[in-house]
Amino acid sequence: MAPLQRTAFATRAIHQDSELSGAEVAASLSLSTTFRHPDPEVDGVEPGYDDEWDPSRPSRDVYSRETKPTTTRAEHVLSSIIGQPTILFPSGMAAFWAILLHVRPDIIAITGGYGGCHEAIKIYRRTKGEDQVQLIQLDDEYPHGKKLLVWVETPLNPLGTSRSLDKYAKRAHAAGGILGVDSTFGPPPMQDPFKWGVDIVMHSGTKYLNGHSDLLAGTVSVRDKADWLKLWNDRTFTGANIGSLDVWLLLRSLRTLDVRVKRQSKTATRLAQWLATQVGGGVVDKVYHTSLQDNADELLGPGKQMELGPACFSVVLKSKDMASRLPNKLKLFIHATSLGGVESLIEHRIISDPSENPCLVRLSIGLEDFDDLKDDWEHAMQAVRQ
Numbered sequence: 207m208a209p210l211q212r213t214a215f216a217t218r219a220i221h222q223d224s225e226l227s228g229a230e231v232a233a234s235l236s237l238s239t240t241f242r243h244p245d246p247e248v249d250g251v252e253p254g255y256d257d258e259w260d261p262s263r264p265s266r267d268v269y270s271r272e273t274k275p276t277t278t279r280a281e282h283v284l285s286s287i288i289g290q291p292t293i294l295f296p297s298g299m300a301a302f303w304a305i306l307l308h309v310r311p312d313i314i315a316i317t318g319g320y321g322g323c324h325e326a327i328k329i330y331r332r333t334k335g336e337d338q339v340q341l342i343q344l345d346d347e348y349p350h351g352k353k354l355l356v357w358v359e360t361p362l363n364p365l366g367t368s369r370s371l372d373k374y375a376k377r378a379h380a381a382g383g384i385l386g387v388d389s390t391f392g393p394p395p396m397q398d399p400f401k402w403g404v405d406i407v408m409h410s411g412t413k414y415l416n417g418h419s420d421l422l423a424g425t426v427s428v429r430d431k432a433d434w435l436k437l438w439n440d441r442t443f444t445g446a447n448i449g450s451l452d453v454w455l456l457l458r459s460l461r462t463l464d465v466r467v468k469r470q471s472k473t474a475t476r477l478a479q480w481l482a483t484q485v486g487g488g489v490v491d492k493v494y495h496t497s498l499q500d501n502a503d504e505l506l507g508p509g510k511q512m513e514l515g516p517a518c519f520s521v522v523l524k525s526k527d528m529a530s531r532l533p534n535k536l537k538l539f540i541h542a543t544s545l546g547g548v549e550s551l552i553e554h555r556i557i558s559d560p561s562e563n564p565c566l567v568r569l570s571i572g573l574e575d576f577d578d579l580k581d582d583w584e585h586a587m588q589a590v591r592q
């Protein structure tokens with residue numbers, strides 16, 4: 207849809223799929239798994255697949271594991287706002303697995319980040335042969351001559367600190383490798399990893415793309431349509447499809463992504479800065495957020511890697527006891543895992559990740575009013591001090 211390419215992000219999130227719509231204004235819910243074949247005598251079309259059949263823009267749907275209307279529409283919108291061809295999966299983990307299957311790396315450079323990705327790499331190594339896949343750290347020297355996947359998560363779970371994509375893109379490419387990014391903590395319009403040389407971008411769509419804590423989804427975005435087609439083939443024949451209800455809810459959610467993410471980012475950045483002023487008050491020991499890291503000026507701001515600060519970040523409290531009690535003293539923050547929804551969440555992180563610092567709590571900022579969230583923290587800090 208050429209004219210729309212010149213429109214702003216917020217506009218494309220709402221209108222990019224309009225040519226795929228009927229007269230209805232809100233997308234219709236389509237649950238059918240199968241679709242009526244054309245009758246050549248009536249429709250003038252043969253029922254088989256023709257050579258021109260493009261699954262990213264199917265002339266018709268046949269069976270929903272291949273294509274279905276709402277997934278096509280959601281992928282149109284996602285491809286436009288992420289900026290490269292994008293394919294949907296039923297979860298972030300399914301998206302990451304699809305990347306491993308697509309790249310088939312012999313060496314993976316990875317340090318920290320979302321625990322599930324490390325578990326998926328263990329499965330990948332088990333299936334490919336432990337000795338066939340070498341694991342190295344992100345800041346190690348990258349060997350040449352083998353298929354290298356450099357995997358960077360930024361902003362990083364659970365801290366909400368950022369890593370330079372430009373640096374890792376240059377290093378990965380110099381070694382003949384490719385750079386993949388888990389950009390879940392930095393959804394559009396917070397950051398555009400492709401601007402900094404990244405080859406593959408993954409999102410857990412369960413988080414900001416959905417934003418309402420009511421569906422699982424994952425996305426993979428690639429620079430090349432040929433790669434999109436390979437991923438579509440693999441998805442079709444591994445059966446890793448997003449459900450019809452989930453993708454309908456996701457398409458609904460994308461309409462408001464721009465306002466949600468901008469507001470969440472603004473409130474979160476203010477709250478992180480305010481919490482940083484509470485260090486020394488007996489409860490807060492340290493606050494992690496991209497705006498508070500040493501090289502914040504290099505990474506955050508207009509035209510920088512992060513246009514907007516992350517809306518999920520971490521606070522280290524004075525003691526493990528405080529970290530376990532404070533989440534239950536807050537009235538507006540819900541003590542639960544996950545992030546990206548309209549409601550603010552807090553989690554004593556050790557519950558989900560036993561290797562984490564026991565004094566650390568992770569915050570996901572929703573769409574509530576800043577002053578209310580700040581008051582909530584003031585009262586909860588008072589309560590745990592006693």
Ligand SMILES: *Cc1c(COP(=O)(O)O)cnc(C)c1O
Pocket residue numbers: 297298299300320322359363388390391410411412413422423424
């Ligand atoms: C949640 C999350 C995932 C996994 O996504 P699911 O949708 O839960 O499968 C991967 N990476 C990060 C950074 C996440 O926050």
